[in-house]
Each structure stands twice: as C-alpha cells, then as structure tokens.
Amino acid sequence: MTERQPRMASQQRLVEVFVELADTLVDDYDVIDLLHTLTEVTVELLDAQAAGLMLADQRGNVQVVASSSEESRVLELFELQHAQGPCIDSYRQGQQVINVDAAEAERRWPGLGAAVESSNFTSVHALPMRLRSTVVGAMNIFLTRTGELSDEDIALGQGLADIATIGLLQERAVKEQHILGEQLQGALNSRVLIEQAKGMFAERHGIEMSRAFTTMRAHARNTGRPLLAVANQVIDGTFDAEPLMRT
Amino acid sequence: MATERVTQILEAAAVAAGNGGTVPQSLCAACADALPISGVGLALMSERGHEGLVAATDGPATVMEELQFSLGEGPCMDASTLGRPVLQPDLRDTGPQRWPGFGPAALEAGIEAIFALPLQVGRIRLGVLDLYRDSPGPLTPDQLTEGLSYADAAATVLLNLQDRQPLNGELHPDLIDPSQNLAEVHQATGMIAVQAAVGLTEALLLLRANAYGSERGILAAAYEVLQHRLRFDVEDGHHE
Numbered sequence: 001m002t003e004r005q006p007r008m009a010s011q012q013r014l015v016e017v018f019v020e021l022a023d024t025l026v027d028d029y030d031v032i033d034l035l036h037t038l039t040e041v042t043v044e045l046l047d048a049q050a051a052g053l054m055l056a057d058q059r060g061n062v063q064v065v066a067s068s069s070e071e072s073r074v075l076e077l078f079e080l081q082h083a084q085g086p087c088i089d090s091y092r093q094g095q096q097v098i099n100v101d102a103a104e105a106e107r108r109w110p111g112l113g114a115a116v117e118s119s120n121f122t123s124v125h126a127l128p129m130r131l132r133s134t135v136v137g138a139m140n141i142f143l144t145r146t147g148e149l150s151d152e153d154i155a156l157g158q159g160l161a162d163i164a165t166i167g168l169l170q171e172r173a174v175k176e177q178h179i180l181g182e183q184l185q186g187a188l189n190s191r192v193l194i195e196q197a198k199g200m201f202a203e204r205h206g207i208e209m210s211r212a213f214t215t216m217r218a219h220a221r222n223t224g225r226p227l228l229a230v231a232n233q234v235i236d237g238t239f240d241a242e243p244l245m246r247t
Numbered sequence: 248m249a250t251e252r253v254t255q256i257l258e259a260a261a262v263a264a265g266n267g268g269t270v271p272q273s274l275c276a277a278c279a280d281a282l283p284i285s286g287v288g289l290a291l292m293s294e295r296g297h298e299g300l301v302a303a304t305d306g307p308a309t310v311m312e313e314l315q316f317s318l319g320e321g322p323c324m325d326a327s328t329l330g331r332p333v334l335q336p337d338l339r340d341t342g343p344q345r346w347p348g349f350g351p352a353a354l355e356a357g358i359e360a361i362f363a364l365p366l367q368v369g370r371i372r373l374g375v376l377d378l379y380r381d382s383p384g385p386l387t388p389d390q391l392t393e394g395l396s397y398a399d400a401a402a403t404v405l406l407n408l409q410d411r412q413p414l415n416g417e418l419h420p421d422l423i424d425p426s427q428n429l430a431e432v433h434q435a436t437g438m439i440a441v442q443a444a445v446g447l448t449e450a451l452l453l454l455r456a457n458a459y460g461s462e463r464g465i466l467a468a469a470y471e472v473l474q475h476r477l478r479f480d481v482e483d484g485h486h487e
Contacts, residue, residue, distance in 0.1 A: 075430055
C-alpha cells in the first residue's frame with residue numbers, strides 16, 4: 001500500500017492559497033464566494049471531508065452560511081448543531097473544540113455523535129471565528145480519515161477561520177456593534193436567497209443542485225460580479241444560462 | 248431557544264388580539280413594551296417597495312411609516328432592499344445625509360434612533376418591523392435578539408395574512424416549524440416557483456399548504472419536492 005504523501009509537500013499549495021486569499025482581500029471582493037472558497041480550502045489543506053462556516057444568528061443559535069459540500073448528510077450535521085454542538089460551544093466560549101470522535105460527541109451532545117457516525121465521519125471539530133474580542137461563529141470540520149488534526153492543521157484551520165471573520169466583517173466594521181448586527185443578518189439572508197436561486201436554476205435546467213451552484217458561481221467569477229447578484233438575476237428570470245448549459 | 252420565544256410571542260399576540268384589536272397591533276404593542284424603545288411600526292413591503300402600514304403603536308410610529316411610504320426613502324426601505332437590518336442608534340448623526348427627506352422629518356417628529364428589521368425569507372420580502380426611540384443609543388446584543396424574535400413572529404403573521412389564514416388564538420404547529428429555515432426548504436421553494444410559474448412567496452405558501460394538508464413537516468414536504476416525487480405544475484395543481 002502506498003504511503004500517503006507527507007503533508008509538507010503541500011507547502012507550495014499553501015503559498016498559492018495564501019497569495020490568492022491576500023489578493024482577494026485587498027481588492028473589492030465577493031464575501032459569499034470567499035466564504036465558500038475558505039470551506040473548500042480547509043477541506044483540501046487539512047485533508048478533511050467536509051467543512052462549514054456557522055454564523056451566530058443573533059437569536060442564540062448558529063446557522064450555516066457556507067459549506068464545502070451539498071450532500072444532505074453534511075447539511076444535516078450542520079443543522080443538528082443549530083442549538084447544541086461543538087460549533088455553539090466554540091462560538092459561546094471563543095475556544096477551539098478539537099478531535100472529538102463520534103463516541104465523545106454522542107456523550108457531549110446526544111444525537112450528534114450518532115449522526116456523525118452514521119455519516120461515516122470519524123471526528124468533528126470547531127474553530128471559533130474571532131476578531132479581537134468578538135466571536136461571530138465557528139468553522140466546523142469533519143474528518144473521515146483516521147488520526148487527528150495535528151497542531152499544524154489546527155493552526156492552519158484557525159488561520160482560515162480568522163480570514164473568514166475578517167472577510168465577513170471588513171475589520172473597520174467591528175468597532176461599531178450595530179454594523180456587526182447588520183452584517184451577520186445580511187450574510188445569513190443572502191445564503192437563503194442563494195438557496196432559493198439554486199432551486200429555481202436546478203429546476204429550470206433539469207440539473208442537480210450542486211451543478212446549479214457551481215454554474216452560478218463560475219459565472220459570477222467569470223463576469224466579476226458577486227454571487228448574490230447572479231442569484232438575484234436567476235430569481236428575476238433575467239439570467240440567460242443557455243450559453244453556459246451548452247458546455 | 249429561538250423558536251420557543253417566537254412561539255411565546257405569537258401565542259401572546261393571538262390571545263391579546265382575542266380581547267380586541269388585531270394580531271399585528273398586539274404584536275407591535277408587546278414589542279414596544281418588551282424593549283427600551285418608544286414605539287413600533289409594522290410595514291408591508293413587496294418587490295415594488297413600501298405597500299403601506301399594517302400596524303403602529305402611536306403617532307410618531309405612524310408618522311415614521313407614512314414618511315417612508317410617501318418619500319420612498321428611509322431605514323425601512325433600505326432594510327428591505329439590502330436584505331439586512333438597518334440599525335441607526337443616532338439618527339441625528341447619520342440620518343440627514345443618508346435620507347435627506349426622511350432624516351430631518353423624522354428628527355422633527357422626535358425620533359432619535361431607528362432599528363429597521365426586515366421581515367424576509369431570502370428574496371421573499373414580506374415587510375419591515377421598525378423600532379424607534381425618542382432618544383439616541385444602540386440596542387444591546389440581547390435587545391437585538393429580542394427584537395429579531397419579534398421580527399420572526401411578525402414575518403409569520405405577514406406570511407399568514409398573505410395566505411388568508413387567520414390566527415384566531417390557534418397556532419398550527421407548522422407555523423413555527425424550526426426546520427423551515429433549512430437549505431432544503433429554500434431549494435424546494437425555488438423549484439416550486441418554476442414548476443407552478445409563481446413567485447417565491449406563493450411557492451412557499453404552496454409548500455406550507457402541502458405540509459399542513461398531508462400532515463408532515465415542511466422539511467418532509469421539501470424532500471418530496473427535491474427528490475422529484477412531488478410536483479406543483481401549473482396544469483395539474485399538484486400530484487404525487
């Protein structure tokens with residue numbers, strides 16, 4: 001059996017990712033697209049199975065705003081954590097919740113552990129999305145591989161979660177609490193809108209939800225427009241997808 | 248938990264309305280009592296914009312809503328189009344620049360702070376719950392949470408008004424189904440909108456009606472749609 005490539009070989013990839021993210025943040029950027037990118041990068045660099053960004057909904061719970069996967073088992077795991085779980089704990093305490101296996105998860109948050117196991121995940125983790133003294137949510141990570149997140153993995157994951165927070169709040173905004181409130185609710189509502197657009201797009205063209213999403217997202221990037229704007233066009237019926245669907 | 252609070256608010260409003268007045272009026276009154284604010288206005292919104300006042304607690308609230316309606320500008324309108332709350336803890340500071348017509352007029356009516364909470368489900372724009380105060384100052388995070396719970400309750404009320412389902416002190420359990428905010432429900436709403444050739448609001452009402460009618464939760468109904476076992480095509484109504 002071939003040994004897995006040592007993770008140090010991804011040094012070059014790390015550099016690429018870093019440069020890409022830095023480029024994104026110094027320019028006008030699409031927040032929603034950035035959040036999705038960060039979940040995907042997390043999965044890639046941490047050799048994880050799934051990652052999601054959960055935001056405080058300002059009603060005492062957390063909700064997923066971006067996920068690396070469309071699979072319902074993954075979405076369900078996020079939803080199960082709406083009111084209890086590693087993400088809520090991480091968010092409320094501003095602490096990392098690391099290397100929790102299915103059995104321990106079941107002890108701490110009944111129902112969740114069983115769901116983690118039946119989805120064939122071996123462990124669950126949550127890293128707080130933090131900016132100075134403000135915590136706005138948590139990054140949720142699921143592994144299927146054996147072993148744990150190393151210290152290196154955790155540091156990297158936390159860095160990605162921190163970038164997500166900065167990207168979402170645009171640093172200057174945090175100084176004014178009421179802007180924080182506006183931004184969080186806006187991000188959560190944008191996500192709902194995008195889900196509605198996905199449904200419309202998928203139905204209109206007879207395709208899967210994940211393909212609907214990647215098509216919309218690719219078009220947004222190619223035309224330099226925010227994903228939210230494309231989603232609104234889909235809903236308005238002004239988005240001509242025929243050229244995209246032919247490829 | 249968030250849904251419990253919204254349920255409490257709706258039940259209380261339904262009971263209070265049973266003693267005279269409407270549910271929207273009771274909701275606004277209760278909200279004004281629950282928070283350190285002077286008054287509350289509940290406005291109806293649509294894609295076109297401000298569609299009028301549903302309820303308001305008093306004079307200044309009514310004035311605030313009517314100003315926004317007639318001027319076509321204000322925190323209420325912005326909250327709806329931007330799809331997020333517009334929180335103005337100090338209207339004197341930022342109001343006049345941001346809303347040259349509404350700002351000065353609101354200040355003249357004695358309004359010093361406004362917190363406009365949009366009532367929405369993604370692109371579905373139902374209305375706005377406007378909280379105002381005759382003195383400046385922000386809402387604390389806990390107060391914002393309470394305000395958002397009232398907004399969730401108000402959204403449910405408006406959705407039911409659109410559906411012509413009266414809240415006569417009886418709340419269908421699915422009204423405040425916690426799974427109504429899941430991705431699957433939103434996706435199914437989009438699919439139904441295309442199948443039935445209706446807007447998203449109508450599509451959501453169709454999905455909810457199916458959930459009540461077949462006595463399954465809204466998530467179960469959404470799964471039926473996502474898995475192509477349930478359609479809402481124009482010709483046949485819906486069939487399985």
